[in-house]
Amino acid sequence: MKSSGMPHPDPAAFIQANLSISPVPAIPEILLHTAGPASGLWRLAGREEADPPPYWAYPWAGGAVLARHLLDRPEKVIGRRVFDLGAGSGLVAIAAAKAGAAAVTAIDVDANAIAAIGLNAAVNGVSIVAVAADIIDEPPPEEIDLLLVGDLFYDPSLALRVMAFLRRCQAAGIEMLIGDPERAHLPHGELTRIATHGVADFGAGSAAKAVQAGVFSLSAMLKDAIKPEGPAATA
Template sequence: MKRSGISRVDPAAFIKANLPIAAVPSIPEILLHSAGPASGLWRLADCGGGDPPPYWAYPWAGGVVLARHLLDCSEKVAGCRVLDLGAGSGLVAIAAAKAGAAMVMAVDVDANAIAAIGLNAAINGVTISAVAADILDAPPPEATDLIVVGDLFYDPSLALRVLAFLRLCRASGIEVLVGDPERAYLPDRELRRISTQAVADFGATASGSAVQAGVFSLS
């Protein structure tokens, strides 16, 4: 496929060639393709016909703390059918699978993220069903016991849509876990804090600084 005379970059091939595999900070059990200063992610965005920003290429604090929680409290996810909303690189989905989930689906609007999830799942020896879709206006997903949400409350309009969807899911009996470093649009009043941990965040890893990120359940 070509757009404006430029060949479409194959995302899986690009990720393999330009995003080295490394252990996630605070989660040595999980390896991911992660971007660095020389990854040239702009080439995916330029050739992708309006692809979203490549947030999937970096571990975010909310995803890191939530993945760590699932691995440390595997009894809470073992045997569950899990949906990772806004899955990005698949970090939280991979943690759920490693913790013994019976089935894991990862959903993200970015097709490049879906390519990354497939590669990252293979690296970690787990099976994840990855889907490129916006499901926030859809009914609560069937055959789902737990929805995990890592760091989706960074934008006001997105936060409103995510919360409305999660409320419907919770009302239908689906458990909801959120990982977040208390970004501006986190709906604190509707969440119960389970744990807190200092982890590296997207944009802060170069300096080695950490933020306090929490794991929350939706009431």
């Protein structure tokens, strides 16, 4: 999409003026600025070919199931340092903060998402550090106890990058929880389901649809899957 030549509006001001605050379906404890049919979201997002889609404007099922799980099981995050990868609206990060995390960092590649996270955190009365960055090709972050990953398996190339990052985090001793409504590229063979919750899935701005989404952990690494060959292997 080519630019219309109009200046970008200020993201925070636009979100406050055009995205109404409402409770998340199945998660009434959390309020979010959410896009509706008359939000005029095109004026803020998707104006250029390189602009990321405005996924942050809707609560997706993978994030919703993680948020529901953390609020129901606060012992998963109490006192822990939490990272929310691909944070979008900040739904998962907000749930972690409400559940008692010691510190919460929300990461997303979209600067508009970072603005939304700040506003949504304020609406819910929690403190979150929001960072615009793509970290999945980098070493695991330091000073983190729990990595939360909501709905990042919708694209094949992204799914491969995410799994490589999660394996590096696992090797570094970082615990992970993954939320997903079983998108097409979810690597079932590498995950263990630990919970299922009924949540709504908005998709790309469509009406909310109820789904049974899963919370997963990363399966144990198969350290003996590749063994050295030759005399050393039997020494």
